[in-house]
Amino acid sequence: MQKTSILVVGNGMVGHKFIDNMLAQSKIDQFDLMTFSEESRLAYDRVQLSAYFSGKTAEDLALTDESYYQQHGVKFLLSDKVTDIDCDGHLVMTASGQQVRYDKLVLATGSYPFVPPIPGGDAEHCLVYRTIDDLEAITESSCHSDKGVVIGGGLLGLEAANALKNLGLETHVVEFAPRLMAVQLDEGGANLLRHQIEDLGVSVHTEKATTEIVAGSQSRYRLNFADGSHLETDMIVFSAGIRPQDELARQCGITVGERGGIVINDTCQTSDEDIYAIGECALWQGRIFGLVAPGYAMAAAAASHICGESQQFTGADMSTKLKLLGLDVASIGDAHGQTPGAQSYTFHDEVAQVYKRLIVNEAGDRVLGAVLVGDVDAYGQLLQMMLNDMPLPDHPSALILPNVDGEASQGVGVExxxxxxxxxxxxxxxxxxxxxxxxxxxxxxxxxxxxxxxxxxxxxxxxxxxxxxxxxxxxxxxxxDNSLCEHFAYTRPELADIVRIKKIKTFDELLASHGKGLGCEVCKPTIGSILASFWNDYVLEEPHIGLQDTNDVYLGNMQKDGTYSVVPRIAGGEVTPDKLIVLGEVAKDFDLYTKITGGQRIDLFGAQLHELPQIWRRLVDAGFETGHAYGKSVRTVKSCVGDSWCRYGVNDSLGFAINIENRYKGLRSPHKLKFAVSGCTRECAEAQSKDVGIIATENGWNLYVGGNGGMRPRHADLFASDLDDQTLIQYVDRFLMFYIRSAERLQRTSVWLENLPGGLDYLKEVVIDDKLGLAAELESEMAHCIAQYQCEWKTTLESPEKLKRFQHFINSELGDDGLAFSREREQRVPREKPQAEQIKIVELVD
Amino acid sequence: MSNWIDVCHRNDVVAGTGVCALVDNEQVAIFRCRSTDELYAVSNYDPIGQANVLSRGIMGCVAGQVVVASPLYKQHFCLDTGSCLQLPQYKLKTYPVRYAGEQIQLLSAA
Missing domain, CATH: 1.10.10.1100 (BFD-like [2Fe-2S]-binding domain)
Known part of the structure; x- marks a missing residue:
């Protein structure tokens, strides 16, 4: 059977969504899909575009990649623009001269930034804010500018202003209307927003119509305004709204609206039934939808219609919630109260800088809209009440009033x-x-x-x-039931609080006061770890030794045959030839299998219990310390070679990595912790896949947190930028201790962060703004831990009593006769065990 | 003919932990309870992980039974009966064990 050929013009967020919707259809094997993009990259997240300036890369923003399309048989043509459509012949023509036949054509051409026709507005350093290429142009221009102006004080304009501010420019916003975000906000909300933005150092100029852009006297340009005033600037970003990209449709005679936009029906078909339009280029019932969610709804409707199903586009809500220059702003429904008979409730707290206005209908029993600035917690609830036409509670004002008594917010519950x-x-x-x-x-x-x-x-x-x-x-x-186990009816964070606040020093004490039974292999190591995190006593001391996992008890990692691995610390991966020789000699003398680890150190496998002290004696004498590879603790700080050797390095990543590793070494935590430091943005140390990642910039260090490799990889979040050494250490101290206090058992920072109420923003408030007033406490706890550090192997070697445990039998000098080895690639490995029954053991292992 | 033989001093077994003793060429894991001081002895061989490691497991209790958790794959073995709680087809051999003054003793066939 001949497949139906579907071409998608434009691979933006909505065009990509359409393809995704088609791929999810059961009839997908009846279709051939092909997409065109005039940009050089496949779809990326334009909503998060501003994140590009806070360290996200084009790859981070990508919504798909070439291999995904290839794997699903979606053809694509990048950097080529569709220039013409032959509706009768069902053909499209591209700029490079390609002709492609279609059965169904989907126009997802999006919009373009409107640049007002101001004389001089087409000069160099006059830019727009729409694509990654635009952002690159803005970044480039900022290198040659001190001052920047954004023309347009709407949502995108303020994002652009944030970008200019982050690029270090003196930033101005020029708006034609009397207030910012005139579409979404009322006067009260806009005033508050303006004050807050001005407090951040961004100048706002409203009711200014720019008449011309001429050469400046202090700066590159001068903007002349209709009221006779002027403003000088080195660069300009236009963000004065968007216009639907409907040129293709116009050319081939498809109906477009009077003021632009390709006219579509409820199934997203244009006036040509084989041509669909979706997203910002489409005009539905006289409206253009400049948000992504309605575009997605159109994509779903078009895909459904093409596959012979019935989902339609029935309009979309334009409510929005966002963070602008760090301020929370939300607008719901009829934010201006234009519905006849509309009434409103207003709450304005000038001290805490919060503005909320709730608009209700004439009868006072339904939400029509709302404006929220400074505190947008009510957004979800109000939006749902409006969308679902839910009745208002008896005292609607309670929906926007703060909860002074700390009780949960009133109003209608999610039930x-x-x-x-x-x-x-x-x-x-x-x-x-x-x-x-x-x-x-x-x-x-x-x-x-x-x-x-x-x-x-x-x-x-x-x-x-x-x-x-x-x-x-x-x-x-x-x-x-978040109880840790049958012995403690508390969560790990609760137990951590109890231990810390009541200054409990032993498991027995905690078991007596807050637990029952004997404990088990869940609560013992967990509490052992909590005790070590706060008090950092020697883990093999009598009251603690029985709590430790076998790895901690024998200060090595037990392997499948019961032997141990030996991993000395090699901070930052830097090792002298002499030390390397010692490692080689020890490995050779004890016939240890030798391998380089992922954490830039050396792992020696196959040591028997009685050999461990002999091995470690030689290593400690040579200046090595324990590497804590056995602990749920700080493992390694991986590093690139940094600016002492690298042609591209901008800072001493290796020196800093060594300092950090020595600072936090041995710190016990809910799960293992891995760090990395990269000396430049090439990121050779892969810091963005670590719990704590540090990347050198021209102005200091960028700090990332919550990354993970392993079973469930997670890209770290940028936490703070351009920090000096001292501030960075301060933040890391606080971050780690806050994690240690509040994480669940065996919860890596990545999962902890994802489950932390308030997420990254909240974490920043706690660590950077000290919202909870805990910073000093967290730092002093860390200082205590660091002061208490000891090399556990060194301490153990000094105690004949402790060394007695390092033999296989309590009553014999013999070793374990159950061990058997063979050789593989010239090294000793455990002999394969006889085929065991297939046992499902995974569940029990953490 | 069998005899009780000394294997170690009671202080050699830290309360709440285990040690391994060699008796009649068999590896025996001995545990001492932290709250009752009672002794337990089972085979040191973990039949699931197939290694001589059980004396190095964590001792505790599960639903009233005193257990050791395998240090390899964490299955629980009841120290009274030797039964594996998760996989009942596995059962450890158990051994008589006792205090004799300050000494801990196992029974030897020799």
Missing amino acids: ALPESAQLCSCFDVTKGDIVAAVADGATDMAAIKSCTKASTGCGGCSALVKQVMDCELAALGHEV
Whole structure:
């Protein structure tokens, strides 16, 4: 059978979404898909574009990649623009001269930034803010500028202003209207936003119509305004709105709106039934939708129609919530109260800089809209109440009033939401989807995110999704039992608080006061680790030794045959030839299998218990320390060679890595901790896959947190930029101690961060802004831990009593006669065990 | 004919932990309970991980039974009966063990 050929013009967010929707269709094998992009890269997340300036790369923003398309048989043509459509012949022509036939054509050409026709506006350093290429041009221009102006004080304009500010420019925003974000905000909200933005050092000029751009006297240019005033600047970014990219449709006679936009019906078809238009280029019932969620809804409708199904586009809500220059702003529905009879409630706290206005209908029983600035917690609830036409509670003002008594916010609970309520508009996840995920066993946010994708786009819905999840868990009778084990009816963070606040020093003491029974292999190592994190006593001391996993007891990693591996610390991966020779000699003398680890050190395998002290005696004498490879503790700080050798290095990454490794070595934590330091943005140390990643910049260090390799890789989040050594260490001290206090057992920083209420922003508030007033405490706890550091092998070697444990038998000098070895590639390895029964052992192993 | 033989001093077994003793060419894991001081002795061989390691496991209790958790793959073995709680087809050999004054003794066939 001949396949239906579908061409998609434009590979932006919506064009890509359409392809994804098609790939998810059961009839996909009846279609051939091909897409064109005039940009040089496949679809990326334009919503997060500003993140490009805070360290995200083009790859981070990518929504797909070439291999994904290849794997699914989607053809694509990059850097080539479709220039013409022959509707009768069902052909498209590209700039490079290609002709491609189609059965169905989907126009997802998006929009272009509107540049007002101002004389002089087409000069150099007059730019727009739309694509990654635009951002690169802005970055380049900023290197030759001191001052920058954004023309346009709307949502995108303020994002552009943030970008200029982050690039170090003196930043101005020029707006034609009397207030900022005139579409979304009312006067009160806009005023507050303006004050806050000005406090951040961005100048705002409203009611200014730029008439011409001429040469400046102090700066490169001078903007002349209609009221006779002027402003000088070195560069300009236009962000005065968008216009639908409808040129192709115009050329081939497809109906477009009077003021632009390709006219579509509810199935997203244009006036030519074989041609669809979706996203910002499309005009539905006289409206252009300049947000991504409606574009996604159109993509779904078009895909559904092409596959003979019935989903339609029925309009979309334009409510929005975002962070602008670090300020929370949200606008819902009829934010201006233009509905006849609309009434409003307003709450304005000038001290805390919060503005909220709730607009209700004439009868006072339904939400029409809202404006929230400074505190947008109510967004999810108000939006749901409006979208689902839910009745207002008795005192609607309570919906926007702060909770002075700390009680949970009043209003309508998530139970009242219908199953069809869309919680996540980025991925179209409904309450019903979350309910189903919980019923299928998802019990935390990380699981919800991975199976529904909810909250993985803009993240705006995370609070609401969590509420629904918690509510469902409770409804299903999931006694959310977070007890550590049958001996302690507390979570790990609770036990950490108890140990810290009550200054409990031993497991026995804690068991007597807060537990029962004898303990087990879950609670003993967990509490042993908590005690070590706060008091950092020698782990083999009598009251602690029975708590430790066998790895910690014998200060080595037990291998499958019961022998141990030996891993001395090689901070930053730097090792002298002499020390390397010692390692080689020891390995040779004890016939140890030798391998380089991923953490830039050397692992010697196959040491028997009685050999460990002999091996370590030689290593300690040669100046080595224990590497704590056996502990749930700080492991390594991986590093590149840095600016002492590298032609590209901008800072001494290796020296800094060694300092950091020595600072935090041996720190015990809920799970292992891995660090890395890279000397430049080439990132050879792979710091963005570590719990703590540090990357040198021209102005200091960028700090990343929450990265992970391993089973579930996670890209680290940029936490703070351009830090000096001292501030960075201060932040890392606080970050680590806050993690140690609050993480669950065996929870890596990546998962901890994903489950932390408030997420990265909250973590920044705690660590950087000291919102909880804990910073000094966290730092002093870290200082105590560091002061208490000892090399556990050195201490052990000095104690004949402790050394007695390092023999296989308590009553014989013999070794374990059960060990058997063979040789593989010239090294000794355990002889293969007889084929064991297939046993499912995975569940028991952490 | 069998005899109780000394294997170690009671202080050689830190309460709440285990040691391994060699008796009649068999490896025996001896544990001493931290709350009752009671002694337990089972085979040191972990039949699931197939290595002589059980004396190095963590001692504790699960649902009222005193157990050791294998240091390799964490299955629980009941120290009274030797049974594996997760995989009942596995059962450790158990041994008589006692205090004799300050000494800990196992029974030897020799």
